[in-house]
Amino acid sequence: MEVVLFIHIMICLPEHVELDKLIDHIRKLCWEISDILKSYNQNIDNTKEFQRNLNIKNFETGPVTSADLKISKLIKRRISERYPSISWDFLSEEDKEDNFKKKFKSKWVWIIDPIDGTRDFIKQTGEYAVHIALWYQEAIILGFVLIPSKEELWISSCDTGTWCENKEQKIKKSICVNEKDINKLVIVTSKSHMHSKFSHLLENLNPLSVIGMGSVGYKIVSILNGDADVYISFSLPGGSSPKDWDMAAPSSIIEKAGGHITDSSGENLNFLDANFNQEGIIIASMNAKHKELCNRISLLEKFL
Numbered sequence: 001m002e003v004v005l006f007i008h009i010m011i012c013l014p015e016h017v018e019l020d021k022l023i024d025h026i027r028k029l030c031w032e033i034s035d036i037l038k039s040y041n042q043n044i045d046n047t048k049e050f051q052r053n054l055n056i057k058n059f060e061t062g063p064v065t066s067a068d069l070k071i072s073k074l075i076k077r078r079i080s081e082r083y084p085s086i087s088w089d090f091l092s093e094e095d096k097e098d099n100f101k102k103k104f105k106s107k108w109v110w111i112i113d114p115i116d117g118t119r120d121f122i123k124q125t126g127e128y129a130v131h132i133a134l135w136y137q138e139a140i141i142l143g144f145v146l147i148p149s150k151e152e153l154w155i156s157s158c159d160t161g162t163w164c165e166n167k168e169q170k171i172k173k174s175i176c177v178n179e180k181d182i183n184k185l186v187i188v189t190s191k192s193h194m195h196s197k198f199s200h201l202l203e204n205l206n207p208l209s210v211i212g213m214g215s216v217g218y219k220i221v222s223i224l225n226g227d228a229d230v231y232i233s234f235s236l237p238g239g240s241s242p243k244d245w246d247m248a249a250p251s252s253i254i255e256k257a258g259g260h261i262t263d264s265s266g267e268n269l270n271f272l273d274a275n276f277n278q279e280g281i282i283i284a285s286m287n288a289k290h291k292e293l294c295n296r297i298s299l300l301e302k303f304l
Helices: 019-039 047-053 066-082 093-101 118-123 196-205 216-224 244-255 290-301
Strands: 089-092 108-116 129-136 139-147 152-157 161-165 186-190 209-213 230-235 260-263 280-285
Touching: 019 066, 019 129, 019 139, 019 152, 066 089, 066 093, 066 108, 089 093, 089 244, 093 108, 108 118, 108 216, 108 244, 129 216, 129 244, 139 216, 139 244, 152 216, 152 244, 161 244, 186 196, 186 216, 196 230, 196 290, 209 216, 216 230, 216 244, 216 280, 244 260, 244 280, 260 290, 280 290
Parallel strands: 089 108, 186 209, 186 230
Antiparallel strands: 108 129, 129 139, 139 152, 152 161, 230 280, 260 280
């Protein structure tokens, strides 16, 4: 079954900021970013030359490229220039240590991941995304997930739900909702954060298949497109876990499409808590049986 769902809730923005104009501004910014990212490998046939141009640092622990830094600065600059009288706050992955010293003074915080899936950008798999989300008083009220390799821009707002556009602003995709049983699910997971407990969990779930995939945004879009059914993230205490900038925009586009992204107890995600961690088991789906899936995973988790 394919439907596009719209959720009508009043959205609260700073005074004199109009929703349609704000969305249009971020839309144009996203396609500008897409062009910039694609420009890095134009006229370059050699992968090693492409990677040298990125000035990669910390590849093993969490790569950062010149593109990550450039896009992060561009997003903050463009929003600040367009709305000079608004005292938004910004939380970007590339602000690194400064993030943990911040005291947010505004009710509105832009949560940004300039390139989610930097390893995939470096390896040119196409499985990377740009995340831009606007948080207001404990909720994400706007979300943008750009998939440059697919030329898809997913936009969500509390007023109008979730939709996907191409560069010409034509609606590109319907959103896929399903009611599949657990053993018929295609599950997407991280390529690089698998551990023995996660492997055992997946074995006991016994889904149709498990696919390792790059960016969180890319995985969530694969669910909205109907190419996968469920995304599961499983981080151990004290281990590596997704952060707010990984989850904020993707959570918005799936929730405002009528889907779910929760912990294994079925509780929604919180943002801007200490350390910005999204720990434990996180489950995202467009499945009408999401609660049943959470219950099954929660039960299995006790025996891992």
